[in-house]
Amino acid sequence: MDQNAVSIRSIDSIYRNRAADFFRLALARTFDPELARAAVQEGFARAIRARTGFRGSESLEAWICRCILSATQDSRIHVVEREFHEADDVAWEMETPDAEVLAAVRRLPARQRDALFLRFYLDFDYLTIAETLGIEVGTVSTTLQAARKNLTRALEEVPR
Amino acid sequence: MTFEDEVLNRLAPALAWRPDWADVLGRAGELDQRRLQPWARRRRILSLTVLAVVLIPLVVLGAVNEFWLFR
Numbered sequence: 707m708d709q710n711a712v713s714i715r716s717i718d719s720i721y722r723n724r725a726a727d728f729f730r731l732a733l734a735r736t737f738d739p740e741l742a743r744a745a746v747q748e749g750f751a752r753a754i755r756a757r758t759g760f761r762g763s764e765s766l767e768a769w770i771c772r773c774i775l776s777a778t779q780d781s782r783i784h785v786v787e788r789e790f791h792e793a794d795d796v797a798w799e800m801e802t803p804d805a806e807v808l809a810a811v812r813r814l815p816a817r818q819r820d821a822l823f824l825r826f827y828l829d830f831d832y833l834t835i836a837e838t839l840g841i842e843v844g845t846v847s848t849t850l851q852a853a854r855k856n857l858t859r860a861l862e863e864v865p866r
Numbered sequence: 867m868t869f870e871d872e873v874l875n876r877l878a879p880a881l882a883w884r885p886d887w888a889d890v891l892g893r894a895g896e897l898d899q900r901r902l903q904p905w906a907r908r909r910r911i912l913s914l915t916v917l918a919v920v921l922i923p924l925v926v927l928g929a930v931n932e933f934w935l936f937r
């Protein structure tokens with residue numbers, strides 16, 4: 707067996723400690739609690755299935771985070787989960803985000819938005835953000851600054 | 867709290883998270899394998915029992931007959 711291969715126990719440990727934070731990240735991307743939950747569950751499942759391919763050149767959290775980000779974009783999850791949860795009686799007590807907030811966030815370039823989310827919801831350091839997004843560490847600071855500036859500008863531009 | 871923090875908190879508030887590791891394992895296809903494990907264990911126990919049932923009387927029988935098989 708590959709020496710760098712990650713164990714299910716290591717993934718379980720991250721799930722126990724960080725799944726709630728990953729859930730917020732997924733929620734910020736999907737704006738739907740059920741889909742966000744499904745994306746987190748599916749992301750961790752993908753990490754387990756692909757664990758033998760983990761080479762250890764990046765942090766395990768960054769690798770799992772990429773699995774979750776990928777799951778939030780998977781349209782199959784959206785369809786399946788919507789059907790599955792139609793009869794679900796679990797209600798999430800969440801107010802729909804203001805339209806101007808959604809519009810402002812949607813206006814951000816994808817990389818800036820993700821960098822901002824990783825920093826805010828997961829408290830990732832610059833290295834882990836760079837590993838997750840596949841960018842140079844040196845560009846993370848610039849990306850975050852641009853994201854904050856663009857978000858503030860977008861919120862000012864949204865008609866009230 | 868900065869304006870930006872407030873916006874991101876409104877976008878994705880800290881909702882109650884319901885962990886479900888069994889669901890993750892099920893989605894990964896690991897749960898089925900783990901469920902199969904008790905069967906594998908039972909099969910091993912059954913094999914050992916059958917072996918013991920055959921071997922022990924043979925040894926006893928051999929001992930009673932002064933191990934005539936090895937003469």
